[in-house]
Amino acid sequence: MTLPKQAQHRISETLAVVEDEPVQREVLAGSLEDEGYQVQTFPCAEDCWRALQHGECSPDLVITDLCMKDMSGIDLLGHIKELNPEIPVVVVSAFADVPQAVDAVRAGAFHFLTKPLELDAVHNLIHEALAKRRLEHEVDSLRSRLTEELGLKGLVGQSQHLTEVLTQANRVARTDVPVLLMGESGTGKNLLAKTIHLASLRGSGPLVTLNCSTLGEGVLESELFGHEKGSFTGAEETRPGYFEQAAEGTLLLDEVGEIPLHVQVKLLNVLQDRTFLRVGGSQPIPMQARILAATNKDLQQAVSEGTFREDLYYRLNVFTIQLPTLRERKADLPALIERLMETIADEYGLECPPLQRDAHDALLSYSFPGNVRELKNILARAMVMASGSPVTLNDLPVALRPTPEQGASLARNEPEDNSLPEQVTRLETRLIEEALDAHNRVKTRAAESLGISERLLRYKIKKYNLTPRPKDS
Ligand SMILES: Nc1ncnc2c1ncn2[C@@H]1O[C@H](COP(=O)(O)OP(=O)(O)OP(=O)(O)O)[C@@H](O)[C@H]1O
Ligand SMILES: [Mg+2]
Missing domain, CATH: 1.10.10 (Arc Repressor Mutant, subunit A)
Known part of the structure; x- marks a missing residue:
């Protein structure tokens, strides 16, 4: 049998149709088979459930009637969600049963449809549900591949925000394109720069970091480009600058927003010509390093205020990665807490103590204006305070502890609904x-x-x- 083109990719997708009314069951199953799906039909929820339990049916999607004798569609849905929450379930109900169908969606059904079924709408919905499922699988495999590819032992997080950052980093790492890393202080710009460097073809070369904020104007120039012996008072030796030290590796211009304007012009020239002169030198030296830049400043605003050159901004900003704040990726907090506690224990030769539930909850409720660095500092302090015993709420800074009123109301609250x-x-x-x-x-x-x-x-x-x-x- 030759399938219509759009149906060919569906051949491996199996649908289970549960419907007690034989004509409706056959019409629906037939139309889905015409669409290229493999279809297994069941006259009642119990039969379907039995087949699922015994592995006789492993559908990519279940479409079930709501009201059936013995076991209802909602009960079947509950069982399926327990067995494998990833299987999308579409519930079909008579118009009069819409409130129950809405309950089914609350209980995890992908969607509900009312009878009489419009076959086009059914096909579209199934297509949508399966596409979503495929996408979830792709995201999962992308996540694990990224973790492997970038060797991201250091960069903890699986949230969508961080995954996007890692996807971008992965794409750009193997090119020579300059990357501008933007983000609040403590969001992991330096760590990501290191990750990009290691994942790049220059990973075996040096990663040289120039902190542009800690150097005075005159010094910055000679630090960047190096100087010739005797080029200024005190220049007793010829010294290579950061560009030369970075050689064929990576040069990270950290806090790049702090570079004085007159050095910005020179930096721009180097980026354009890919050659530079040592201070006091006349021999052009080729620039071989790849440039990464990081800043917690809004560079675009600096451009509009006239403190950062627009042309340099566009040179550095070929590819920008915006690091999310920790508040935007709170889903990563539990994994980060665990990893950072292990790292701190290693760094300071401490025992890695357990973290008590209330301390954990207090951390999850905090907003971390200082991002991951603040979290790390809080944990280090707490581990020292706890000196080997479990970390309690009292080991955390006062700002993180609930006020007495909050504490009392927490204590009164019902336990969390984990249904x-x-x-x-x-x-x-x-x-x-x-x-x-x-x-x-x-x-x-x-x-x-x-x-x-x-x-x-x-x-x-x-x-x-x-x-x-x-x-x-
Ligand atoms: N995703 C992460 N997983 C594990 N540790 C992280 C992560 N992000 C940041 N850190 C840790 O948090 C601390 C701060 O990170 P980093 O120095 O890279 O931040 P930054 O954005 O460069 O900050 P600043 O703007 O202040 O220079 C470091 O100890 C780093 O190892
Ligand atoms: Mg930094």
Whole structure:
């Protein structure tokens, strides 16, 4: 049989159709087979559940009627979500049962459809659900590949924000393109620069870091370009500058926003001509290093204020990576806490103590204006204070401890609802929020990255009552 072109990629995708009404079951199954899917049909939820448990059916998606004798579609959904939460389940209901179908979506169904079914709508929805699933798989495999490729032992995090940064870093690492790393203090710019260098073809060469903020004007020039013997008072020897030291490796211009204007011109010339002169020298020396630059300043604003040259800005800003703040990627906090505690224990020769639940919760609720560096400092201090015993709330800075009123209200609160539907809601809300943040709150792009239609995204934003931010489109 020759399949229509658009159907060919679906041949390996299996759908389970659960419907007690034989005619409806056969019509739906037939139309899905025509679309190129492999279809297994079940006259009741119990049969489907049994087949799933025994491995006789391993569908990529289940489409189930809601009201059936014995086991309902919602019960089947619950079982499937326990067995494998990744399998999308589409629930079909009579119009009168819409409230129950809505409950099903709350319990983790991908979507619901009302009878009589419009086959085109069914096909579209299934296509959407499977595309989302494929995308999730791709993201997962990309994440593990990135971790391997970049040897990112140092760069902890799996949030969407950090994954995007790593994707960009991975793409640019093997080129010679200058990279501008922007981000608040403590977000990991230096660590990422090191990672890019190591992942680049220059990784076996030197990584030389010039901190542009700690050098005076005159010194900066000779530090950058080197100087000839006798070129100024005190220049007793000819000295190579950072460009020469970086050789065929990488030169990181750290805090690049602090370079004085007159040195900016010279730097621009070097980047353009790829040669430079030592201070007091007349022999052009080729510039071989790859340039990375980092700043926590808003360089564009510096350009508009006239403190940073626009032409240099465009030279350095060929490829920009914006590092997320820790507040934007709180999902990474647990892994970061664990890794940083191990690192600190290694660095200071301390025992790595357990972290008590209330201390952990206090860290998760904090906003970390100083980002990962602040987290690291807080943990180091707490581990010293705890001196080998478990780290408690009292080992954390006062600012992180809940006020007495907060403490009392926490104590009164019901325990967290960890039911499956509640967890699914939390996960979905988080993923949507992350996607919106990552795409500047532009819904079309966020929906694309989530592998769902914009319409479905809007529906979910409304359903979860997600608050629009100023940039929301
Ligand atoms: N993703 C991460 N995983 C593990 N450690 C991290 C991560 N990001 C940052 N760190 C650690 O946090 C600390 C601060 O990072 P780094 O010095 O790279 O920040 P920065 O952005 O260059 O800050 P500044 O603007 O102040 O120079 C370092 O100890 C670094 O190892
Ligand atoms: Mg830095």
